[in-house]
Amino acid sequence: MTVLARAHEVTRRYGQVLALDRLSLDIGAGELVGLLGPNGAGKSTLINLFAGLRRPTSGTVELFGGSPLDPVMRRGIGVTPQETGLPESLRVKEIVDFVSAHFRERAGRKELLARFGLDDLAGRQVGGLSGGQRRRLAVALAFAGRPRLVFLDEPTTGLDVEARHALWDGIRSFHEDGGTVLLTSHYLEEIEALAQRVVVIGSGRVLADDTVRAVRDLVGVRRVSLVAGDLPELPGVLGSERVDGRTTLVTTDPDRLVVELVRSGTPFSGLEIRPTTLEEAFLALTTKESAHV
Numbered sequence: 001m002t003v004l005a006r007a008h009e010v011t012r013r014y015g016q017v018l019a020l021d022r023l024s025l026d027i028g029a030g031e032l033v034g035l036l037g038p039n040g041a042g043k044s045t046l047i048n049l050f051a052g053l054r055r056p057t058s059g060t061v062e063l064f065g066g067s068p069l070d071p072v073m074r075r076g077i078g079v080t081p082q083e084t085g086l087p088e089s090l091r092v093k094e095i096v097d098f099v100s101a102h103f104r105e106r107a108g109r110k111e112l113l114a115r116f117g118l119d120d121l122a123g124r125q126v127g128g129l130s131g132g133q134r135r136r137l138a139v140a141l142a143f144a145g146r147p148r149l150v151f152l153d154e155p156t157t158g159l160d161v162e163a164r165h166a167l168w169d170g171i172r173s174f175h176e177d178g179g180t181v182l183l184t185s186h187y188l189e190e191i192e193a194l195a196q197r198v199v200v201i202g203s204g205r206v207l208a209d210d211t212v213r214a215v216r217d218l219v220g221v222r223r224v225s226l227v228a229g230d231l232p233e234l235p236g237v238l239g240s241e242r243v244d245g246r247t248t249l250v251t252t253d254p255d256r257l258v259v260e261l262v263r264s265g266t267p268f269s270g271l272e273i274r275p276t277t278l279e280e281a282f283l284a285l286t287t288k289e290s291a292h293v
């Protein structure tokens with residue numbers, strides 16, 4: 001596998017804050033990697049290091065085998081930060097042309113706008129775009145220089161379902177054409193929908209790096225739901241909720257839980273056991289992590 005971006009034993013401090021803690025991660029050519037972690041886990045810091053916007057306190061960061069501080073290497077990437085300020089008075093097509101002009105290789109304006117569902121807005125001033133349209137434009141601009149690798153920091157924040165799906169389609173088609181993507185998201189279904197590989201980070205460290213499915217299996221959390229009155233104390237329960245008389249228990253050991261439930265003689269009905277969503281897996285992982293601290 002050709003490695004396009006590599007972090008090796010990277011530590012980044014901001015004063016007393018340890019944002020990344022000897023983190024190592026390789027992004028291979030053609031991968032679509034989802035970076036998942038709670039607020040403050042270090043996701044944006046990692047993207048800023050790869051994009052050459054910050055330097056590590058220690059450890060090494062490589063981009064295309066060179067330094068992210070080298071503009072030649074940076075020309076091969078596209079970045080959408082969490083927040084972007086675009087000049088309000090420029091038209092969409094003018095901004096696309098302005099950004100594209102910085103690159104030797106350029107995506108065609110029409111093709112770029114179409115890919116992100118913005119074709120009808122080419123003549124519109126940015127000041128007249130909705131929040132979601134602005135966000136889509138900011139993401140589209142990451143692709144203006146025909147990058148080999150794009151970093152998208154929470155690309156769909158603030159978008160409605162339709163706009164989010166339009167953006168997913170744009171990211172997917174870039175990936176299908178051989179592009180490499182690292183994206184962070186708080187929408188867990190987004191990572192499940194797009195990424196083959198998920199890297200979970202917490203407290204500046206990699207907690208898991210695997211397929212979405214394997215990460216779920218890794219924590220082995222299941223949802224047991226049933227209709228019952230008051231329940232006795234049951235083994236391995238990480239959380240519970242009760243909606244409309246149905247109780248759902250999140251557990252690491254559904255078999256033992258059911259055995260104990262039957263042994264307790266508590267009457268129940270409608271038993272269902274389901275695998276977890278990535279969100280539940282992620283919560284269990286980060287809970288485990290904080291239990292270690």
Ligand SMILES: Nc1ncnc2c1ncn2[C@@H]1O[C@H](COP(=O)(O)OP(=O)(O)OP(=O)(O)O)[C@@H](O)[C@H]1O
Nearest residue numbers: 014017018019037038039040041042043044045046
């Ligand atoms: N410029 C800065 N100065 C001081 N501390 C910072 C700075 N940037 C980030 N941090 C701190 O570093 C840690 C990691 O932040 P980072 O933004 O990388 O996390 P994140 O995973 O992207 O979070 P979020 O999901 O909220 O965007 C946090 O504790 C944050 O407060």
